Amino acid sequence: MHDSIEIEEIKKCSVQYILAVNDTLNVISGKWKLPIIGSLLFGKKRFKELQRDIAAITPRMLSKELKELELNSIIKRTVYDTIPVRVEYELTDSGFKLNHVLEAMVEWGVEHRENVLNN
Amino acid sequence: MHDSIEIEEIKKCSVQYILAVNDTLNVISGKWKLPIIGSLLFGKKRFKELQRDIAAITPRMLSKELKELELNSIIKRTVYDTIPVRVEYELTDSGFKLNHVLEAMVEWGVEHRENVLNN
DNA sequence: AGAGTTGCTATACTAAAGGATACTAGTATA
DNA sequence: TATACTAGTATCCTTTAGTATAGCAACTCT
Numbered sequence: 001m002h003d004s005i006e007i008e009e010i011k012k013c014s015v016q017y018i019l020a021v022n023d024t025l026n027v028i029s030g031k032w033k034l035p036i037i038g039s040l041l042f043g044k045k046r047f048k049e050l051q052r053d054i055a056a057i058t059p060r061m062l063s064k065e066l067k068e069l070e071l072n073s074i075i076k077r078t079v080y081d082t083i084p085v086r087v088e089y090e091l092t093d094s095g096f097k098l099n100h101v102l103e104a105m106v107e108w109g110v111e112h113r114e115n116v117l118n119n
Numbered sequence: 120m121h122d123s124i125e126i127e128e129i130k131k132c133s134v135q136y137i138l139a140v141n142d143t144l145n146v147i148s149g150k151w152k153l154p155i156i157g158s159l160l161f162g163k164k165r166f167k168e169l170q171r172d173i174a175a176i177t178p179r180m181l182s183k184e185l186k187e188l189e190l191n192s193i194i195k196r197t198v199y200d201t202i203p204v205r206v207e208y209e210l211t212d213s214g215f216k217l218n219h220v221l222e223a224m225v226e227w228g229v230e231h232r233e234n235v236l237n238n
Numbered sequence: 239a240g241a242g243t244t245g246c247t248a249t250a251c252t253a254a255a256g257g258a259t260a261c262t263a264g265t266a267t268a
Numbered sequence: 269t270a271t272a273c274t275a276g277t278a279t280c281c282t283t284t285a286g287t288a289t290a291g292c293a294a295c296t297c298t
Contacts, residue, residue, distance in 0.1 A: 018157050020228035021221050027231075029148045031256070038137050047275050058257065063276055073235050083265060084274040094231045102140050104223035107126055109139035112146075112213045116192050150286070166245050177287065182246060203244045203295055 024101060027072050032057055032065045034102075037091070040075060041099060044090035074098070143220060146191050151176055151184045153221075156210070159194060160218060163209035193217070 028034060032054065039045060039053045051062055066089060069075045074095035080086040091098075147153060151173065158164060158172045170181055185208060188194045193214035199205040210217075 017221075017225060018153055020232075021153055021157075021224045023228040023232060024224035025148060025153065029144060034137055034140055034144065038140075048273090051275095058259090059276060060258090060278090061256065064256095073231070073238075079275095085264085087275060094234050097227060097230070101220070101223045101227050102136075104220045105140045105143035106136060108216060108220050109142040110126060111216070112192075113139075113142060115213050119192075167243085170245095177289090178246060179248090179288090180286070183286095206245065 027069075027074060028098065028101070030065065032061055033069065036062075036065055036069065037074070037095065037098060037102075040089060040091045041096070044088050047087055047089070050089065069095070143217075146188075146193060147217065147220070149184065151180055152188065155181075155184055155188065156193070156214065156217060156221075159208060159210045160215070163207045166206055166208070169208065188214070 028037070035054045035057070036050060039050055045053065047059075047062065047066075050066075051057060051059065054062070066075065066077070070077050073092055075089050076092050078088045078090070080088070147156065154173045154176070155169060158169055164172065166178075166181065166185075169185075170176060170178065173181070185194065185196070189196050192211055194208050195211050197207045197209070199207070
């Protein structure tokens, strides 16, 4: 249709296509990653702030997910040497760019829900 | 347009935003849904064709995933009264539109991989 | 008769994801 | 001394996702 040549080429090779999509999928799938990324889209947050934002998450899961997101370079963790210690989490540039993906997902999700209800 | 205003409003409400994204995410997450959708993007397929396309999938998983995708109105199942019986799976309009989401995911996945390797 | 095709299902299992609850160190405040 | 705050860990348990292997009915082909 009207996509860049580079992306057209990737699509031609369905294996590469699926691999790239899987990379993205792995980064955002699971129960808590979207709520965390969603919260951080509004600005940097501390551990307890995230825990308050995401009502039902346990510290174990929050800690685990934050570590994974950091490993995948989606978020950046900064420790401040204050008393008490202060740890801030924020999206990296790459992490922030996920909102394009999320926007595509919102659009599809809304449209699909309408289609399903109207049929 | 009515649609774009609606979508803008949803984005402002982070809870709705996350719910809509989750709808989409639930439809495509898991180990086998992308390979199945990816295969069907190239046209309708029969059960055994899908099984051959997706080398490592067991019939149990293929059957399970196809049922889920059908329930979510992503694919349509058609049984032909031939001998031997012939069952064809194809993407619905809604299912086909998922490629916009997948395209956004490919773009991000490729770019992210480059960023991570170059740092 | 025996083997092969199609489109599955049944049963039993392992692995991964997630939850519940309690706990830690270091510091500050009451 | 007891309590509370920060940012997490440790341990154990349950639930969900996925795997392995076998089998079935209804046919066709050799």
